[in-house]
Every structure is written in structure tokens, then in C-alpha cells.
Amino acid sequence: MDSRSDSGAGPSGPTGPQTACAGPWWRARFILSGGGALAAVCLLVAAPLNAQGLPDPLTTTPGDPVRGEAIVTDPQHGLCTLCHEGPFPQVPFAGNLGPDLTGVGARRAVPELRQQIVDSRIGNPDTIMPPYYTTDGRERVGARWQGATMLRAQEVEDVVAYLASLTGDMP
Amino acid sequence: MRRAIVFTVAFLLPGLAWSDDRRTGYDDMNADLQALQDDPMNPATFWVLDGERLWSEPAGTTAQSCADCHGSAEDSMQGVAARYPSFDESSGTAVDLLGRIALCQSRHQQTAQPRDRSDPDRLALLAYVTHQSRGLPIMPDEDPRLAPARARGEALFSSRMGQLNLSCAQCHDDNAGGYLAAARIPQAHPTGYPQYRLEWETIGSLDRRLAGCMTGVRADPFAPGSPELVALELFLKSRAAGLTVEALPIRP
Numbered sequence: 001m002d003s004r005s006d007s008g009a010g011p012s013g014p015t016g017p018q019t020a021c022a023g024p025w026w027r028a029r030f031i032l033s034g035g036g037a038l039a040a041v042c043l044l045v046a047a048p049l050n051a052q053g054l055p056d057p058l059t060t061t062p063g064d065p066v067r068g069e070a071i072v073t074d075p076q077h078g079l080c081t082l083c084h085e086g087p088f089p090q091v092p093f094a095g096n097l098g099p100d101l102t103g104v105g106a107r108r109a110v111p112e113l114r115q116q117i118v119d120s121r122i123g124n125p126d127t128i129m130p131p132y133y134t135t136d137g138r139e140r141v142g143a144r145w146q147g148a149t150m151l152r153a154q155e156v157e158d159v160v161a162y163l164a165s166l167t168g169d170m171p
Numbered sequence: 172m173r174r175a176i177v178f179t180v181a182f183l184l185p186g187l188a189w190s191d192d193r194r195t196g197y198d199d200m201n202a203d204l205q206a207l208q209d210d211p212m213n214p215a216t217f218w219v220l221d222g223e224r225l226w227s228e229p230a231g232t233t234a235q236s237c238a239d240c241h242g243s244a245e246d247s248m249q250g251v252a253a254r255y256p257s258f259d260e261s262s263g264t265a266v267d268l269l270g271r272i273a274l275c276q277s278r279h280q281q282t283a284q285p286r287d288r289s290d291p292d293r294l295a296l297l298a299y300v301t302h303q304s305r306g307l308p309i310m311p312d313e314d315p316r317l318a319p320a321r322a323r324g325e326a327l328f329s330s331r332m333g334q335l336n337l338s339c340a341q342c343h344d345d346n347a348g349g350y351l352a353a354a355r356i357p358q359a360h361p362t363g364y365p366q367y368r369l370e371w372e373t374i375g376s377l378d379r380r381l382a383g384c385m386t387g388v389r390a391d392p393f394a395p396g397s398p399e400l401v402a403l404e405l406f407l408k409s410r411a412a413g414l415t416v417e418a419l420p421i422r423p
Contacts, residue, residue, distance in 0.1 A: 075352060079335075082352045093353035097346050128346065130335040138336050145334040145389045 053115030058133070058153040068162025071155055072101075078151070078159065079130070087168060098129060105166040113160045117151070132156060194347075195362045195414060196422055199355050208421040215298065215367035215419035218374050222299025225292055231280030237296070240279060244303055252304040253416050256405050258314045265320040265401045269297050269376050273396075288395040294374055298365050298419055305418035309362065311409045320398065324406030327399060333390030339403075354423075360411040361404065363420030370423065377404055 057063070071078040073088045080086075085094040086101030108116070115122055119136070120129040131138075132150040151159065197205060207213055227238045241247040255268040266274065272293055276282040328339045342351070343359035350356070364377040371379075378400045382392035393399040 093350075095350045095352045097342075097349045097351060097356075128337060128341045130337070138332075138334065139330065140332040140390045141334050142386065142389050142391045148334070150334060 053109070053111035053113070054118060055111040055114075057157055058114070058118075059157050061154060061157070063154075063157035063159070063161030065158070065162040065165045067155075068158035068160070071151070071159050072162055080159075083129070087166060101163065101166060103166060103168060105164040106168075108163075110160060110164050113163050114156065117156050117159055193360060193411070193414060194358050195360050195417070196357045197363065197417055197420060199357050200421075200423065204421055204423060208417070213367065213419070213421055215365075215374055215421065218295045218298035218365070218367075219302045219419060221292070221295035222297070222302070225296055226299060231276065231282035233279065233281050235280050237275070244299060248300045248303040250304055250307055250310070252301040252418070253307045254310050254312045256317070256320075256401050256408070257312050258316045263316075264398065265317050265405060267376075267378070267396065267401050267404055268300065269293065269378070270396050270401070272296050272300070289375065289379065294365060294376065297376065298374060301365060301416070302418045304416040307416050308413050309408055309411050309416060311405070311412050317405060320402040321405040321409060323399070324402035324404070327403055328406055333385065333388035335388040337388045339384070359407060360414055361407045362411055362414050363417035363422065366417075366420045366422045368422045374419065377407075 069088070072080045072086075073091050075081050075091070080101075081088070081091045081094040083095045083097040084099065084101045085096060086104075088094075104113070112123075116129070118133040119131040120127045121131060121137075130150060133153065133156050135141075135147060135149060197208065200208070223244075225237070226244050227236050229236050229239075237244070252268055255271065256265050257271065258264075259266045259271070259274065261278075262274075269288055273288070276293070331338045331341075339359065342356050347356050347358040361377050364380070365374045366380075367374045368380075376395075378393075378395045378397075381400055381403060382395065385392035
């Protein structure tokens with residue numbers, strides 16, 4: 001952690017992983033399996049439940065897929081197309097470091113998409129995808145960006161709505 | 172016998188394969204840009220010619236020229252750029268070639284200090300001195316006093332930084348050859364510095380390039396000539412040992 005860069009200022013969002021034993025899916029499992037198995041089942045289900053992501057929207061305003069597309073396809077704003085190809089022919093030079101976004105809305109549920117954008121390190125600590133809605137664990141952030149997340153909460157929701165709409169042909 | 176073959180395959184061949192797998196920025200350029208670099212009158216040549224003139228020009232309060240001490244650069248400077256960064260006895264620190272030129276200017280010519288590291292005359296001298304190592308293999312200085320800085324450079328190379336939270340290694344080791352938008356990610360072998368960069372429309376040194384990468388991930392860049400950037404250069408040069416010094420290269 002770099003205290004000189006990200007000391008909790010700014011629009012920091014929900015940052016920690018969703019705890020495995022907090023959601024309704026776990027509660028159903030807990031009732032079925034009985035309290036004695038709590039610890040064991042918690043361990044077993046922790047990874048898959050983390051992968052289920054962030055079910056709760058970051059804002060009360062539903063995401064706007066049109067605004068989300070504008071963010072995703074503007075390499076100066078979302079930066080997404082620096083690494084991702086996808087169904088956006090208006091982007092002349094998309095990179096190929098991340099997966100093709102074509103059909104991502106069919107492959108990934110909304111909570112997973114939200115988690116991936118908020119902080120993809122939750123699913124993969126070695127990810128090259130930047131954390132878009134947390135300032136946790138960043139080092140040596142430039143003065144212009146200190147304390148700031150890469151996207152605002154509503155922008156994350158807009159991007160999630162756009163990606164969820166990409167249910168067309170798989171790449 | 173069989174054990175000997177296994178030994179050969181397991182330990183010797185990977186070493187050979189490693190050197191064969193390395194690609195320079197030149198290898199990654201398209202044929203048009205390679206032709207521009209190979210042209211004897213490529214744009215960087217003007218800095219070499221400026222440097223050649225400055226080499227023999229008296230400067231500073233001592234009115235000494237580089238040539239007064241070093242003689243012909245074609246003899247005295249051959250191979251120097253191929254082994255830098257080096258260790259500076261007086262300050263007890265590692266210095267890159269641009270830093271060495273600056274030290275020479277202040278200690279022996281007593282030019283007005285400090286001068287900007289991107290000072291055109293100093294870059295021209297760097298270009299001219301580097302030109303004397305063209306075609307030679309990079310041979311890192313093995314002075315053991317450089318080891319701590321080299322190790323620090325290795326650690327920095329793998330350190331995530333900036334708002335984008337990326338390390339050098341994540342792009343230039345793990346994703347070299349991939350495309351960041353239209354740009355092919357190179358393997359980060361510093362065979363060609365200083366270089367004429369089309370993006371800059373001028374020549375620049377490795378520290379300018381490294382600062383550009385750091386700004387790209389929205390990090391606070393290390394200062395030009397800082398110990399961190401010299402440490403990174405030491406590490407990068409050790410990985411590039413044996414690759415050929417390009418002088419002077421063109422890069423997009």
C-alpha cells in the first residue's frame with residue numbers, strides 16, 4: 001500500500017471480496033447441511049461464490065448500455081479497447097491482450113461482470129486488467145490520479161449494462 | 172552417455188534457445204521502418220554529426236574539449252555504450268552514460284550545472300558516443316558494486332504501479348508480442364538508445380522512454396537519471412547481454 005497515494009480519499013467503492021457465506025445461496029446450503037458442517041462447507045464454496053461476483057448495483061440508477069458503449073469504445077475513457085477486441089467496428093485498432101468481448105454477456109452473469117470491472121484481482125490476483133472502481137493496493141499513483149478510481153460508480157454500471165447486452169455470436 | 176545427453180538438453184540448449192528467442196525493437200518493426208533505420212542518412216544521423224562537432228569543441232570554464240582528454244572517440248569510446256551503466260568511484264553510485272557525460276562536463280569542463288538531461292547538446296554527445304558501439308554486443312559491466320542496483324532494477328521491473336496497477340513484466344515479459352491497441356509490445360531489450368522516436372519527433376534517451384511507460388500506467392514517473400531508472404537500465408542491459416547495439420535506431 002502506498003499511503004502517499006491512496007489514503008482512503010476519493011470515491012472509493014466497495015472493494016473487498018464478497019464473503020462466501022453471506023449470500024442467499026449459502027444460507028440455503030447452510031440450512032440443508034446443518035450447522036455442524038459450517039466450516040467445511042464454507043471452505044468448499046468460498047472460491048465459486050467469490051467468482052459469482054457483486055450482485056448489488058453500485059448505484060440506484062440502472063446502467064445505460066448506450067453510455068456504456070461510449071465508455072468502452074473510447075480508448076481515452078474506458079481504455080477497454082487498448083486490450084480487448086469486440087463487436088465494435090468503429091474502433092480502428094483494438095488490442096488483443098485480454099479476451100474478445102464478443103458474446104461476453106452470454107458467458108458472464110451481471111454480478112461477475114461487475115466484479116471484473118470493479119476489481120478483477122478478486123478473481124485472479126495476477127490479472128493484467130486494471131482495477132476500475134477501487135483504490136486498494138495501488139502504488140506510486142501519479143498526482144493527477146491519486147485517490148481517484150478509473151471509473152465512477154455510474155460509469156461502471158453503464159459499462160456492465162453494455163457488456164451484458166453483448167450476447168451475440170461468440171468470437 | 173545418456174546422462175550426458177540429458178544434461179546437454181536440460182542445461183545447455185535452453186541457454187542457446189533463450190538468446191535465439193530474444194527479439195529487439197528492430198525485429199518488431201515493419202520493413203518500411205527498418206529501411207528508414209538502415210538508411211545511412213536516417214534522421215538520427217544529425218545528432219551524431221552534432222555530437223562529432225561538439226566532441227572537439229572547447230567548453231566550460233576550463234575550455235577543454237572531450238577530445239583533449241579522450242582523443243579520437245572512434246578509438247577511446249568504442250564499446251563504452253555497450254557496457255554502461257557503470258560505477259562512479261567519486262559518488263559511489265551507478266551512473267548511466269548520459270549521467271557520465273554530465274559528470275565529465277561538470278568535473279572536467281566545469282560547464283554551468285545543472286543542465287537538463289534532455290539538453291540537445293548532451294543528447295548529441297550521447298548519440299555520438301553510442302555510435303562508436305554500433306554493431307557491438309551488449310556486454311554489461313561486471314563490477315560487483317553494481318549488483319545491488321541491478322537487483323533493485325529487477326525488483327522494480329516486477330513491481331505493479333500507477334492507477335492501472337501494472338508492472339513492466341506484466342506487459343514486456345508476459346504479453347510481449349501482443350498488441351496494446353495498434354502497438355506491438357516489445358520484449359524490453361534496450362538495444363537502441365538514444366533513439367529517434369517518430370512519436371517524439373526527436374531523439375531521446377532510455378529514461379525518457381521509461382518515464383513514458385510509467386506515465387502510461389498513470390504512475391508518478393521516476394525522475395530522469397534517478398537511481399531507480401539507472402537500476403532498471405542495469406537490469407534490462409543484463410537481460411540484453413549479447414544483443415547488438417543499434418546506433419542510432421528509429422522507433423515508432
